Amino acid sequence: MGDMLKPAALAGRFPGLAQRVHDAPLAYLDNAASTHMPREVIDAMQAYEERSRANIHRGVHTLSQRSTDAFEQARARLKTFLGADASHELVFTSGTTESLNLVAHGLSDGGLGEALLRPGDEIVVSLLEHHANLVPWQLAARRSGARLLLLRPDAQGRLHAADLARLLGPRTRVFALTAGANATGERPPYEELLALAAEAGALTVLDAAQAMSHEIPVLAQLSCDFLAFSGHKMYGPMGIGGLAGRRAALERLTPLRLGGDMVESVSETAPVFAGLPARLEGGTPNVAGAVGLAAAADFVDAVGRERIDAHVRSLRAHAAAGLSALDGITVLSPHAERSAIVSFVARDAHPHDLGTLLDAHGIAVRTGHHCAQPLLDALGTGPTTRASFAVYNSHEEAERLVDAVASALEILR
Amino acid sequence: MNDVADDLYQEVVLEHKRAPRHFGQLAEATHEAQGRNPQCGDQVRVQLRVHDGKVEDIGFSGQGCAICIASTSLMTEAVLGRETGTACALQQRFRDVLTGQVDPEEASLGKLVSLAGVRRYPSRIKCALLGWHALMHALQQQGEATTEEPKP
Numbered sequence: 265m266g267d268m269l270k271p272a273a274l275a276g277r278f279p280g281l282a283q284r285v286h287d288a289p290l291a292y293l294d295n296a297a298s299t300h301m302p303r304e305v306i307d308a309m310q311a312y313e314e315r316s317r318a319n320i321h322r323g324v325h326t327l328s329q330r331s332t333d334a335f336e337q338a339r340a341r342l343k344t345f346l347g348a349d350a351s352h353e354l355v356f357t358s359g360t361t362e363s364l365n366l367v368a369h370g371l372s373d374g375g376l377g378e379a380l381l382r383p384g385d386e387i388v389v390s391l392l393e394h395h396a397n398l399v400p401w402q403l404a405a406r407r408s409g410a411r412l413l414l415l416r417p418d419a420q421g422r423l424h425a426a427d428l429a430r431l432l433g434p435r436t437r438v439f440a441l442t443a444g445a446n447a448t449g450e451r452p453p454y455e456e457l458l459a460l461a462a463e464a465g466a467l468t469v470l471d472a473a474q475a476m477s478h479e480i481p482v483l484a485q486l487s488c489d490f491l492a493f494s495g496h497k498m499y500g501p502m503g504i505g506g507l508a509g510r511r512a513a514l515e516r517l518t519p520l521r522l523g524g525d526m527v528e529s530v531s532e533t534a535p536v537f538a539g540l541p542a543r544l545e546g547g548t549p550n551v552a553g554a555v556g557l558a559a560a561a562d563f564v565d566a567v568g569r570e571r572i573d574a575h576v577r578s579l580r581a582h583a584a585a586g587l588s589a590l591d592g593i594t595v596l597s598p599h600a601e602r603s604a605i606v607s608f609v610a611r612d613a614h615p616h617d618l619g620t621l622l623d624a625h626g627i628a629v630r631t632g633h634h635c636a637q638p639l640l641d642a643l644g645t646g647p648t649t650r651a652s653f654a655v656y657n658s659h660e661e662a663e664r665l666v667d668a669v670a671s672a673l674e675i676l677r
Numbered sequence: 678m679n680d681v682a683d684d685l686y687q688e689v690v691l692e693h694k695r696a697p698r699h700f701g702q703l704a705e706a707t708h709e710a711q712g713r714n715p716q717c718g719d720q721v722r723v724q725l726r727v728h729d730g731k732v733e734d735i736g737f738s739g740q741g742c743a744i745c746i747a748s749t750s751l752m753t754e755a756v757l758g759r760e761t762g763t764a765c766a767l768q769q770r771f772r773d774v775l776t777g778q779v780d781p782e783e784a785s786l787g788k789l790v791s792l793a794g795v796r797r798y799p800s801r802i803k804c805a806l807l808g809w810h811a812l813m814h815a816l817q818q819q820g821e822a823t824t825e826e827p828k829p
Binding site: 616617620621623631632637646 | 680681682685686691694716717718719740741742743744745798800801804
């Protein structure tokens with residue numbers, strides 16, 4: 265299998281990868297948790313801190329203006345990156361978790377008026393979700409008196425439009441779905457599922473955390489009201505992310521962070537909230553993070569979205585084929601071709617032990633429930649070992665993974 | 678690589694992982710408790726039959742990694758027939774070794790010393806202590822089955 269990219273050259277641009285672990289070259293295969301940052305992202309953040317650092321908005325001095333410009337340019341860059349059109353807006357958050365909390369809270373807390381979600385309404389959430397796209401909806405249902413309905417996967421971990429159609433009804437207000445299941449690597453047909461839910465009158469929420477490193481959704485082509493993502497899973501910094509979506513939908517959210525910068529005016533007894541995006545961005549934002557996030561978007565487009573996607577898919581296929589050939593290994597969602605994640609279980613070998621033994625070969629993977637306990641319970645697999653690929657990984661590393669798993673199994677069995 | 682195998686996966690450990698001792702439900706338990714590791718879902722239930730302050734019988738069930746299962750299995754061997762106070766003291770010494778407060782050579786751990794390497798892997802310490810937490814929890818509580826034992 266030939267590499268679609270020149271991963272060795274690319275990896276040289278990622279200072280965090282140029283190290284040895286347990287006397288072996290680091291093979292960083294934990295990208296679904298956090299990717300590494302290329303030099304240009306680190307440089308962009310440092311340049312901002314050295315030249316433009318100041319609080320944004322309302323400052324009349326030069327640095328405040330530079331900082332405000334940098335923040336707003338980052339917003340514009342990210343909107344373009346996500347294929348937003350004039351009907352869309354993007355607010356910066358600390359990441360996917362905050363974005364999803366903002367939506368679930370904002371639809372179930374009345375704030376100054378009445379909440380969108382009412383008793384007897386229905387929220388549909390897929391069972392492929394990370395806890396960050398499940399727990400906020402569990403609480404939103406309790407807060408509002410709405411019912412939480414689960415779109416269950418089949419035994420192979422796939423979601424089906426016909427199952428969703430059966431759950432949708434006149435009381436469906438929200439449908440929340442992942443663009444890529446972090447625990448299994450499943451890539452649901454989210455375009456079709458979101459469209460179906462929107463047709464039924466639901467607001468649609470897409471958790472794009474796993475998609476942003478290789479298969480970037482295009483907002484203008486999706487029936488998507490809210491799209492949540494994180495910087496640190498797309499070659500950008502930690503502590504920054506966004507909630508993008510339709511302005512009309514974002515305007516229905518009760519703000520989660522109340523305070524400075526998000527009000528039009530405040531009397532002694534009540535505020536008047538500002539317009540978008542400020543109303544959802546209370547407090548001083550992570551400006552350097554937003555700058556780094558925009559630089560990460562530039563990096564992805566400079567390398568090429570399609571090339572990155574083809575590369576990580578081929579690595580996933582390589583690893584899945586190699587692992588499946590080992591005795592007693594079951595790869596989850598083996599059919600998932602559009603995925604950067606290979607998650608597997610091994611007979612008589614616990615993921616924690618595999619993870620430790622792989623680390624001894626310099627191979628970083630993640631083990632456990634991957635914050636998706638109900639999914640793994642439903643699939644009956646229990647905890648898994650997960651390798652996830654990014655632009656800088658190579659087929660040689662996929663091969664090292666397979667070999668190291670084989671050798672760990674020999675020790676443990 | 679061999680370092681890790683030597684440190685963590687010594688033959689004693691692997692042998693207990695493959696064939697855990699006292700594995701299964703215990704009849705007429707006087708004390709029991711469950712330990713859970715929420716990160717990975719590992720769970721171990723420890724059951725005891727305590728009489729006159731002594732561990733007359735012990736059993737465990739559940740699922741976990743090699744370190745967790747081997748540690749719990751070795752624990753059952755170490756505390757069977759011992760006074761509950763002795764079991765608690767052993768738990769304390771084992772814990773002190775894993776958290777780096779006492780050298781393994783000074784702790785009189787017996788076969789448990791084969792798990793001393795875990796202290797060099799901070800993310801795995803809770804694996805080795807899960808069964809012991811359940812043991813302590815069981816001894817500190819009234820048994821679910823009968824209530825004849827006072828708290829130690």
